Amino acid sequence: MSVVKINVLTVPAEQREVLEKRFAARASAVEGSDGFEEFELLRPVEGTDQYLVYTRWRDEQSFQAWLKGPMRAAHQGGGEGGERPKPAATGSTLWSFEVVQHVGPKSA
Known part of the structure; x- marks a missing residue:
């Protein structure tokens, strides 16, 4: 069963x-990860300053493997002088879900 992780x-x-x-700049960092299924960055349009980072994974193990490997490496990037850049976000919360129903577009 797929899992969805939403980073707020x-x-x-x-x-x-x-x-x-x-x-x-680092969109490709997740695409090749084993078990990765989908990614979306959702920009708020009104009433909030919270972006949603939506990822979908084959299972929890795939997500955890990405966290410990490729994700950690992507967030280690150096800025000027090799220093890590200041975070753009002032806070984050991770929501976790299991996909229990999914409907895609109808085939023609």
């Missing part, structure tokens, strides 16, 4: 562009 990131308005550019 609180991002001040002045950091939105920074966050989106960072995600775009």
Whole structure:
């Protein structure tokens, strides 16, 4: 059964562009991971400063393996002088779900 992980990131308005550019720059870091199924970065449009980072995985073990390997490496990136850049988000919360029902588009 697939699992969904949603990372809720609180991002001040002045950091939105920074966050989106960072995600775009490392989009391929998750694509090749074993068990990875889907990714979406959702930008808030009104009433909140929280972005949602949606990922879907074959199972919990696949997600945990990505956390301990590729994700950790992606977040180690160095900025100027080899220092890690300041986070764009001021807070984060991870939500976890099991997919119990899924409906895709109808085939023609």
